Amino acid sequence: GAGVSQTPSNKVTEKGKYVELRCDPISGHTALYWYRQSLGQGPEFLIYFQGTGAADDSGLPNDRFFAVRPEGSVSTLKIQRTERGDSAVYLCASSLNSRYEQYFGPGTRLTVT
Amino acid sequence: QKEVEQDPGPLSVPEGAIVSLNCTYSNSAFQYFMWYRQYSRKGPELLMYTYSSGNKEDGRFTAQVDKSSKYISLFIRDSQPSDSATYLCAMSAITNAGKSTFGDGTTLTVKP
Numbered sequence: 001g002a003g004v005s006q007t008p009s010n011k012v013t014e015k016g017k018y019v020e021l022r023c024d025p026i027s028g029h030t031a032l033y034w035y036r037q038s039l040g041q042g043p044e045f046l047i048y049f050q051g052t053g054a055a056d057d058s059g060l061p062n063d064r065f066f067a068v069r070p071e072g073s074v075s076t077l078k079i080q081r082t083e084r085g086d087s088a089v090y091l092c093a094s095s096l097n098s099r100y101e102q103y104f105g106p107g108t109r110l111t112v113t
Numbered sequence: 114q115k116e117v118e119q120d121p122g123p124l125s126v127p128e129g130a131i132v133s134l135n136c137t138y139s140n141s142a143f144q145y146f147m148w149y150r151q152y153s154r155k156g157p158e159l160l161m162y163t164y165s166s167g168n169k170e171d172g173r174f175t176a177q178v179d180k181s182s183k184y185i186s187l188f189i190r191d192s193q194p195s196d197s198a199t200y201l202c203a204m205s206a207i208t209n210a211g212k213s214t215f216g217d218g219t220t221l222t223v224k225p
Contacts, residue, residue, distance in 0.1 A: 004156075031211055042119075042201050042215030043157065056212050091156055098211035101147070104156035 002026070004105035006092050012111045013082055021077040021108045025094030031055075032075050033093040033102060034067055043091055049075060050098055082112045116140050119202055119216030128225050132189040136202035136216045139183065143204040143214075146178050148187045151199045151218065160200075161187065192223045 005024045013019050025032050031050050035043035045059040049069045057067075064082075069075040079086055089109050093102040119136045126132055134148075144165055149157035161176040163169045169176045175188040185204075189196055199218040205211070 033211065033213075035215075040121075040217065042117075042203070042217045043213075045212050045214065048211040050211070056209060058212070093156075095211075099145075101159050101162045102213065103159065104149075106156045 004092055004094050004103055006090075006105040006108050008108060009106065010109045010111075012113060014113055015082060015084060017082050017112075019079050019082055019110065021079075021090050021110070023075045023077070023092030023094075023105060025073065025075070025092070026103060029094035029096055029103075030072065031095045031098045031100075031102075032069060033095075034075070034077050035091040035093065037089045037091055037107070039088075046077070048098065055098065079110075082110075084112045086110060087112045114139065115217075116214050117202065117204060117216040120219055121217060123220040123222060125222045125224060126192055128192060128194060128223055130192050130223070132192050132196070132221060132223075134187040134189075134200050134202075134219050134221070136185050136204075137183055138185075138204060138214075140204075140206070140214070141180075141183070142206040142208065144207040145205045145210055145213075146176070146185050147203040147213065148174075148176055149201040149203060149215075150196075151201055153199075157201055192221075194223050194225050197222045 033048040034046040047057040089107040093104045148161040151157045177186045201218045202216045203213040
């Protein structure tokens with residue numbers, strides 16, 4: 001079946017702009033996760049959803065970052081007033097529920113100029 | 114100090130060799146342990162998923178967890194050039210299984 005998909009695959013934006021990153025999880029997966037990966041580092045947890053609600057958002061770095069999952073399927077990660085330090089690959093994953101294996105998408109490479 | 118430490122390598126081995134990859138961790142609450150493989154410019158791919166201590170084998174891959182030493186390992190037998198990738202360990206606590214903490218990865222090259 002189809003895996004986790006993320007759009008866009010690449011996003012270049014100017015400092016100060018607003019961006020939205022989209023994640024389509026595997027059908028039937030109730031848990032959805034966002035991570036951020038900088039060059040040479042492992043993925044860094046941002047937030048995860050169980051259904052429509054954020055079960056843990058402790059990894060969001062500041063209030064410029066926000067994520068939603070209004071219908072319990074597709075999720076959008078929103079970043080306001082982007083900074084150059086936000087440049088990274090943003091990874092999305094999904095799982096049957098939070099105690100099951102996470103399956104990752106290919107990521108969105110965000111570059112803030 | 115990071116909660117999960119992983120030797121970044123790089124590690125280079127000849128084809129057919131046995132590869133040993135390791136992680137140490139400091140949080141005794143971690144109960145779920147995962148190994149991922151990540152090719153360049155791709156998302157991580159789950160290889161092994163284990164709960165608590167012990168060994169788990171899947172084909173050429175064996176995962177070991179030693180909770181008393183806070184040490185986990187991944188062994189790859191009969192390594193192939195296609196195994197060349199970055200290997201990431203990850204772990205989570207039973208009380209918050211959705212929040213995985215990753216190591217920074219070990220880069221492996223298997224030479225034909």
